[in-house]
Structure formats: C-alpha cells, structure tokens
Amino acid sequence: MTGRQGSAQDAPAGIRFDGVSVSYGGTPVLDSFDLTVRPGEVMALLGPSGSGKTTALRTVAGFVTPSSGRVFLGDRDVTELPPYRRGIGMVVQQYALFPHLRVADNVAFGLRAQKVPRREIGARVAEALDMTGMTGLARRYPRELSGGQQQRVAIARALAVRPGVLLLDEPLSALDVQLRSGMLAELGRLHRELPDVPVLYVTHDQVEAMTLADRIAVMDGGRIQDCGTPQELYRRPRTEFTASFVGHANLLRVTVRETAADGAVVATLAGTRIRATAAGGGRPVPGAGAVLCVRPHLVALGPGPNVLRGTVAEVQWRGPTHRILVDTAGGRVTADVRELREAPAVGADAEVHFAPEDAVLLPAPADEPAAREPAAAGAAAGVAHG
Structure with missing residues (x-):
C-alpha cells in the first residue's frame, strides 16, 4: 500500500x-x-x-x-x-x-x-x-x-x-x-x-x-x-459532565466525611459509608457535598466492599450481560453483570457492591448543597446514563 x-x-x-x-x-x-x-x-x-x-x-x-x-x-x-x-x-x-x-x-x-x-x-x-x-x-x-x-x-x-x-x-x-x-x-x-x-x-x-x-x-x-x-x-473523569458524557455512569450524591493524603476518601451515601478515590488526586473538604461515580460494569451483585442494599427495579437482558437496576436509599444504581442463569426478580431484595479503587469522587456543582444525612429511600439523586 x-x-x-x-x-x-x-x-x-x-x-x-x-x-x-x-x-x-x-x-x-x-x-x-x-x-x-x-x-x-x-x-x-x-x-x-x-x-x-x-x-x-x-x-x-x-x-x-x-x-x-x-x-x-x-x-x-x-x-x-x-x-x-x-x-x-x-x-x-x-x-x-x-x-x-x-x-x-x-x-x-x-x-x-x-x-x-x-x-x-x-x-x-x-x-x-x-x-x-x-x-x-x-x-x-x-x-x-x-x-x-x-x-x-x-x-x-x-x-x-x-x-x-x-x-x-x-x-x-x-x-x-x-x-x-x-x-x-x-x-x-x-x-x-x-x-x-x-x-x-x-x-x-x-x-x-x-x-x-x-x-x-x-x-x-x-x-x-x-x-x-x-x-x-x-x-478517572474529573467532572460530573465528563463522567455522564463519556461512557455510562452511576452518579450518586454523597457527603465527604474523611480524606487522606493518598487520595482515599470516606463518604456517606444515605448513611452508608463508602470508600472512594478523589478525582485528580484532590482532597475534598469533610462535610462538603460530592458526586460518587462508578461505572455499571464495575458494580457487582451480592455482598462486598461498598455494599448498598435495595430493591430490584428493572432487569434487562442484553445478550452477554444483564443490566440490573436497583433502587437503594441513596438512589438508583445500575449494574451490568455477565449473563445470569437466573436473574433476580423485579421487586426482590438485592445487594450491590463495588471496589473502592473503582469509585471516583467528583466535585459537586458549586451551587449544590451537601446531601442531607440520613436520607429517605430514593431521596438522594442517582443517575445511570445509557
């Protein structure tokens, strides 16, 4: 050629x-x-x-x-x-x-x-x-x-x-x-x-x-x-806009509780403690609002680190994967998992979890107040794009 x-x-x-x-x-x-x-x-x-x-x-x-x-x-x-x-x-x-x-x-x-x-x-x-x-x-x-x-x-x-x-x-x-x-x-x-x-x-x-x-x-x-x-x-998106526009993302409102020099952050989501990594290596201020970003394919079913409990709202079969939508107290969470032999039923209790290294904490919009704790089920905004 x-x-x-x-x-x-x-x-x-x-x-x-x-x-x-x-x-x-x-x-x-x-x-x-x-x-x-x-x-x-x-x-x-x-x-x-x-x-x-x-x-x-x-x-x-x-x-x-x-x-x-x-x-x-x-x-x-x-x-x-x-x-x-x-x-x-x-x-x-x-x-x-x-x-x-x-x-x-x-x-x-x-x-x-x-x-x-x-x-x-x-x-x-x-x-x-x-x-x-x-x-x-x-x-x-x-x-x-x-x-x-x-x-x-x-x-x-x-x-x-x-x-x-x-x-x-x-x-x-x-x-x-x-x-x-x-x-x-x-x-x-x-x-x-x-x-x-x-x-x-x-x-x-x-x-x-x-x-x-x-x-x-x-x-x-x-x-x-x-x-x-x-x-x-x-x-590792640096903004909520990037996270929502590049790929699909779960975006959940959280409140920062503790930060560490290595970028590790502890936040609370409707009263549940979540460990994540700050975007861009920043150090969020304790008490500030933030946005937790985790990609659906990095969310798994069952117990584990950063576990959230809720109810199955929807099940979508997508050939090689199942998309499971779970309503938790912190908002709706989407999990894309390898095709299941028996998918959970809509309305069933469910647990989802994700690794701390797979969760990124993004700054919340400047005019947005911190999420109130504890929150009623579904009160904190949660978005799964796509």
Whole structure:
C-alpha cells in the first residue's frame, strides 16, 4: 500500500487554537477556546449539540472567522487565510460527492482546483483510492456505491490533496451501525498510514471517540470541560459532565466525611459509608457535598466492599450481560453483570457492591448543597446514563 508523509508543502504540523472566540448574532459559540493537536494525533471533539465542536472545526477549515484569538497550523498563523491556502482535507457527514462525476473524477476534483499538473493527478488519485480500498471502483458513479463506499470516496478526495491537516465532521453519522463499525476500523488503519497528519474529529458518538481518538476534548457551552486519553476520561473523569458524557455512569450524591493524603476518601451515601478515590488526586473538604461515580460494569451483585442494599427495579437482558437496576436509599444504581442463569426478580431484595479503587469522587456543582444525612429511600439523586 502506498503511503505518504505529511503535507507536500510543509513539515509535519499540528493544530493550535489560541484563545479563539466565535459569536453568532451576539451569542458566544466558542469562548476563549485553547487546544493543541499534535502532529499525527487524532483529537476528538465530543459534546452535545450546540457545544461548539463543529464551529471549532470550521474555524480551522477557514469557513468561520474568530472574533478574537488565533488559529495556527504548525508555526503558520492561518487565521486570515482562505480555506484553499490552508492545506487541509475535510470530510463531512453527507459526503458531498458530485453525482455526475465518476469516482476517479470526484477524487481528482480538489487536485484540479489546486491546478496540480495533469501528469501528477492520475498518480495522486490512484494513491488515494488505494489507501481507501476503492481502486476497483474508480469508474463508478456515486449512485452505484453503498453508503460506506461513498464515504471512502469522500475520504480519498480529502487525502488526494495531501493535506497537512485532516478534518472529519461527523463522517459516520449517516451510516448504519454495521457500516459504521467497519469504517471506524478503516479510519484507524488510515491513521496508521498517515503518521504525521493531525486529525480533528468531531462527533457526538462516544464509542467513535473512544475507539479512534488518541485524546478526547469534551466540550460544553463553547468551552473544553475536560481533555485526556479515552482511558483517563473513562476511568478517572474529573467532572460530573465528563463522567455522564463519556461512557455510562452511576452518579450518586454523597457527603465527604474523611480524606487522606493518598487520595482515599470516606463518604456517606444515605448513611452508608463508602470508600472512594478523589478525582485528580484532590482532597475534598469533610462535610462538603460530592458526586460518587462508578461505572455499571464495575458494580457487582451480592455482598462486598461498598455494599448498598435495595430493591430490584428493572432487569434487562442484553445478550452477554444483564443490566440490573436497583433502587437503594441513596438512589438508583445500575449494574451490568455477565449473563445470569437466573436473574433476580423485579421487586426482590438485592445487594450491590463495588471496589473502592473503582469509585471516583467528583466535585459537586458549586451551587449544590451537601446531601442531607440520613436520607429517605430514593431521596438522594442517582443517575445511570445509557
């Protein structure tokens, strides 16, 4: 397979947002946005609709001009440059292929727009089609291709210009689940083929972000709420928003009772003592409210450390697992356990537990009071996302 090394015009470059702000009609969409994407890194922007992630990507592309701040590609300040001078490749969710052009001509379109010499265009098109596994379909029209094949053509077109930066805006959202899984594998392979090209990947799908990205920037309200590797954000989130948006989580209101220098914390949940680890190695103040985060697959049935007692509210069979929802005095707790031969009955008494090292204590919102102790059954808020 033919590879390529970075941009044809520059050494490997990264992406840097330096205090970028964008407003639409006086409404802030990006607010003093700072982020660096290293050469060869896949950075996913993950967040709900309206969080600013697509605006950030379009700012790099040159389709949005910041009201303040600068955008850099490597050492180049590209804030004022038009899109065609930035050396980027971009793929959007609707493919944007020309229906009257064959695959090869769609891929060549950007090269012709850049006035690449005719003798080079054929080789560059062949290289891009080879990288995306579309060589045998060069003479087909878009209407003769599946959704996944059309997306490969869109990616090939972006790669043909040998971009210094690759921007992907929800590229898989129009595909069904099976095609999306296959394209994720293809994008991962392409990433390995392009070791110097930084990739900025916008998605609202946490599975895509965790599968493909080297790091994830979790966005809300035009700001980055958290940034780290998928493993860091999943195993040790630093905020309640991150915990709820990256993966599924039990989030339970607790009151801090004791702290230790090693990050260990004792908290109470509706009168029950819970041991956990403080997020980011912090030391919560005794008496303060906090949010206990534990992932459903780390919750087990039966007695053990950090045991909570309650009543089975719902049982969901999910093939290899059962999802058991238990109403405890501290709120509803979700446990994802290996498929049970005999699942507990709805209404039955149940115990759930989790290891102290699997529980993370997050700071409560600043305006939220500490949970009152003891609490009546179900009074303390508990959320299991997903």
